[in-house]
Amino acid sequence: ETGVTQTPRHLVMGMTNKKSLKCEQHLGHNAMYWYKQSAKKPLELMFVYSLEERVENNSVPSRFSPECPNSSHLFLHLHTLQPEDSALYLCASSQDRILSNQPQHFGDGTRLSIL
């Protein structure tokens, strides 16, 4: 157990659907992250939250909408996705932000398939 739980583990949705990915961390960390991992591509950082405030948004399309209601929970709301959005979406947390040199703890991801 990494202390970071993601649900659902698998999700299949049509391009017109709206769904949400959920991440919960039980480590008492202050920073949380969303990553995208596509086949044969490096991980891409999508969003960074520190103390529930978004501090980084790496030019992610608006069809991905993050939400961080408290320091333990992170959501990624999805709507009108494209087939190229099919990927593994990973959530991570760390005691402080990346620049603090603290290790990140990852969940096991949500495997998303867009039909």
Add this chain to the structure above:
Amino acid sequence: KNQVEQSPQSLIILEGKNCTLQCNYTVSPFSNLRWYKQDTGRGPVSLTIMTFSENTKSNGRYTATLDADTKQSSLHITASQLSDSASYICVVIFYNTDKLIFGTGTRLQVFP
């Protein structure tokens, strides 16, 4: 251009043997370099974090080295086990930011 390149892309070794994975980067300004292990179907797990002033760091049978002058890092696995079969990912962090670049990883397979 800021890049992180890993080699080899894939590697097959026999159980009990040692191996070394490479990571070359051109990230500047540099803060720290991390190695992660990712088992199939799981999220990455942190192995080591090294700042620019550190040359080596160990975590059990895993030893990472860093040469900040040549911008090269290696991950050495000693006495490999079947459970070492995984992808190993190198990540470089920019100085004083939350920006980072991941390598595409090395896929290691350990056979009995």
